Amino acid sequence: MGNKKNVWSKIWPPATLMIVLLAGWQIAAYLELFEQWLLPSPFSIVEEAIQVWPRLLDHTKATVQLTLIGFVGGSAVGFVLAALLHLIPGARTAVYPLLVLTQNVPVIAIAPILTMLLGWGLLPKALLVIMVCFFPITVAMLNGLTNTDAQLRNYLQMIGIRRFRLFWHLELPHAIVHLFSGLKIAASYSVLSAVVAEWLGTNKGLGAFMLISSKGFLPDRVFAAVFIIVALSLSLFGLVTLAERLVIRWRPEKEVK
Amino acid sequence: MSSGIENERPTLQVQRIRQKFGKGKAAKEVLAGLTFSVADGEFVSIIGPSGSGKTTLFQVIGGLERPSEGEVWIGGKETTGQRGHISYMPQQSSLLPWETVAGNIELSLSISGIDRKEAKSSTQEWLERIGLQEYADAYPHVLSGGMQQRVSFLRALLAPQQLMLLDEPFGALDALTRLHMQQWLMSIWEQNRRSVLLVTHSIEEALILSDRIIVMSASPAVVLDEFIIPFERPRREEIWNDPRFNELKQHIYRLLQNSAEE
Numbered sequence: 001m002g003n004k005k006n007v008w009s010k011i012w013p014p015a016t017l018m019i020v021l022l023a024g025w026q027i028a029a030y031l032e033l034f035e036q037w038l039l040p041s042p043f044s045i046v047e048e049a050i051q052v053w054p055r056l057l058d059h060t061k062a063t064v065q066l067t068l069i070g071f072v073g074g075s076a077v078g079f080v081l082a083a084l085l086h087l088i089p090g091a092r093t094a095v096y097p098l099l100v101l102t103q104n105v106p107v108i109a110i111a112p113i114l115t116m117l118l119g120w121g122l123l124p125k126a127l128l129v130i131m132v133c134f135f136p137i138t139v140a141m142l143n144g145l146t147n148t149d150a151q152l153r154n155y156l157q158m159i160g161i162r163r164f165r166l167f168w169h170l171e172l173p174h175a176i177v178h179l180f181s182g183l184k185i186a187a188s189y190s191v192l193s194a195v196v197a198e199w200l201g202t203n204k205g206l207g208a209f210m211l212i213s214s215k216g217f218l219p220d221r222v223f224a225a226v227f228i229i230v231a232l233s234l235s236l237f238g239l240v241t242l243a244e245r246l247v248i249r250w251r252p253e254k255e256v257k
Numbered sequence: 258m259s260s261g262i263e264n265e266r267p268t269l270q271v272q273r274i275r276q277k278f279g280k281g282k283a284a285k286e287v288l289a290g291l292t293f294s295v296a297d298g299e300f301v302s303i304i305g306p307s308g309s310g311k312t313t314l315f316q317v318i319g320g321l322e323r324p325s326e327g328e329v330w331i332g333g334k335e336t337t338g339q340r341g342h343i344s345y346m347p348q349q350s351s352l353l354p355w356e357t358v359a360g361n362i363e364l365s366l367s368i369s370g371i372d373r374k375e376a377k378s379s380t381q382e383w384l385e386r387i388g389l390q391e392y393a394d395a396y397p398h399v400l401s402g403g404m405q406q407r408v409s410f411l412r413a414l415l416a417p418q419q420l421m422l423l424d425e426p427f428g429a430l431d432a433l434t435r436l437h438m439q440q441w442l443m444s445i446w447e448q449n450r451r452s453v454l455l456v457t458h459s460i461e462e463a464l465i466l467s468d469r470i471i472v473m474s475a476s477p478a479v480v481l482d483e484f485i486i487p488f489e490r491p492r493r494e495e496i497w498n499d500p501r502f503n504e505l506k507q508h509i510y511r512l513l514q515n516s517a518e519e
Contacts, residue, residue, distance in 0.1 A: 155351035158319040159416070160341025161368050169364060173355040250355040250396045 040220045045227065048220035055209070060228055062204040063194055066122065067232065070129020071190035075183060077130055078137025082175075085138070086145040087167060096142075103135050107193055111200040125197040132193040133186040140182030144175030177251075180244040187240045191233040266333045267294035268419045268452035269318070274327035276313055287313045288324070289477035295420065298450040302463035304509065305473030306517055311456045314478070315422055318454070319343055332419050344369060344416035348425045350405035352397035359384065359393040362412045369416040376415075383411055387445070403434045410442060414449060423455040427462070439465055440494075447491050460509050464502060465492065472509055474516040481512055 022042050028034065029041030036044070049056060081099075085092045107128060114124035148170055156170055198207025206225045213221035276288040287310040295301045305311060316322040318329055320340040328335055331342045344365075352361045359380050366376035384390045387407055397405055406426060413421050426442075427435045439462060446453070457463050463470045464486060472481045484505060488496045496502050 149351075151347060151349045151351050152353060154321075155345060155347050156368070157321055157340065158315075158343065158345040158347075158422070159365060159368055160320075165368065169353065169356075173353070250398070 040223060045220050045223045049224035052221065056224065059204065059206050059209040063206040064232065066125055066129060066205060067190050067194040069126045070194055071133055071186060073126060074130040074133025074186055074190065075137055078134035079141060081134065082138045082141030082145065086142060099138065107132055107196055111197060115201045120201050128197045129190055129193045132189050136185040137182040140178045141175050144178030145171045148174045177248060183240045184237060187236040188233055191229060191236060195229055267296045268332060269295040269454060270330040272328045274317060274324045276317060277325045286477040289479050291478060291480060293471055293480060295452050295454050297452055299469065300453045300467045301469045301471060302455045302457055302467040303471045303473055304457060304460060304463050305478065306475045306513060307458065309473050309475035310478040315424055318422060319345065342418060343420045343422050344413040344418045346409050346413040346423045346426050348428050350409040352405060352408060354397060357394050357396060358408055362408065365412045366415055369418060371417060379415055383415060387411060402430055403438055406438060419452055421451050421453045423453060425456055443492055460506050464505060472512050481516055
């Protein structure tokens with residue numbers, strides 16, 4: 001199918017470049033262009049990862065759990081918040097500037113406060129990820145809910161559509177396209193913020209594993225964790241893209257990019 | 258033929274509609290006391306230069322805008338500023354891209370107050386009648402411009418409201434498709450007569466389709482004149498050769514020309 005071909009033609013150039021870069025790194029390490037204890041070779045990173053795999057897997061599971069809770073929770077909060085701000089008259093003008101303000105507070109700064117208030121459990125960390133994730137979704141959704149086609153809106157109003165049906169049949173479907181671009185950003189943010197949350201207060205998860213390994217000066221392990229984090233981030237992004245393709249089937253092929 | 262209809266209450270009465278935008282010296286009057294009516298089962302066209310406030314007029318009749326003065330009566334009830342009393346075919350087909358062809362028609366019908374079951378069955382029946390049944394489950398973007406307008410017309414025709422507003426429905430089509438569409442619309446409408454108010458720029462289009470033509474001036478809009486179109490129905494292409502066709506065309510053209518010069 002043309003579609004599949006299209007996907008491959010997009011995947012192979014960056015994939016090839018990636019392999020070339022990794023090979024170059026491996027060769028540079030083999031030629032001892034840099035110290036192995038400073039920057040381990042890809043091969044030794046994989047070797048180390050296999051050796052500590054059971055532990056690494058446990059930490060990965062913890063990070064995946066935190067990421068998913070944060071991502072799903074953040075998406076739900078973002079979605080509901082956008083719908084409410086849009087539907088309640090005046091709410092958007094009042095609340096939106098404050099939302100932008102919350103994004104100016106760095107994650108690293110909130111984390112100790114959350115830990116102080118809520119302890120060391122899953123809750124403060126999940127809250128942190130949710131706080132990071134919801135924003136791009138709310139912004140994208142609000143944008144989509146507002147910028148609907150003026151002619152479609154005029155037509156539906158002319159035939160006497162009621163407010164809620166206008167939301168359900170015009171604004172929401174239109175916003176779905178925007179929602180997915182928000183979800184893609186949130187997907188990357190969620191993995192990142194989950195790792196940062198783990199740095200700040202836990203002994204579980206890839207973030208914690210990285211911190212411990214770094215303190216014990218085990219660069220192989222730190223890099224192994226980084227590789228897994230990148231893979232997680234890419235997978236979540238891929239899942240969102242897949243969901244987008246399944247949900248949005250009405251667009252003409254040429255618009256799908 | 259219109260003498261029998263005049264005694265009944267018209268489907269649409271527009272009474273002394275004025276619409277001003279802005280206040281004080283900057284105020285701009287768009288509609289300056291428009292009065293006209295559309296009888297039951299009558300096809301009336303409004304011709305006017307662009308910028309003659311036709312959009313505003315439709316917004317007022319549709320209830321989206323409240324006029325500064327005057328009243329709108331539909332089906333014997335005052336509906337000034339109320340929505341939901343008309344069915345509508347806009348210039349752009351305005352089909353929702355995320356609904357299928359059938360879904361679009363059904364949605365409009367259910368907004369107009371028809372229950373889902375009935376909407377479904379009449380949609381299927383009519384799509385078959387106009388030869389688009391194979392597109393029932395397709396999304397609108399696969400349809401050509403002409404086909405989209407057919408669906409859009411069908412959607413307006415099937416709604417239960419007594420009055421149909423057609424807003425330059427073929428303005429975006431090429432000349433040949435436009436001609437086909439006029440004939441197609443005529444044949445469907447003649448089998449299923451409803452009260453229609455059509456806005457168009459094309460004098461010929463108005464002459465082919467209407468029972469009566471209202472000529473409007475621009476900024477502010479007033480009714481310049483009205484013409485009863487004498488051609489028999491069902492109408493055939495022969496009316497092109499009718500001397501009265503060209504006479505009326507010239508007459509209306511000059512009327513518009515003069516009002517533009519003033």
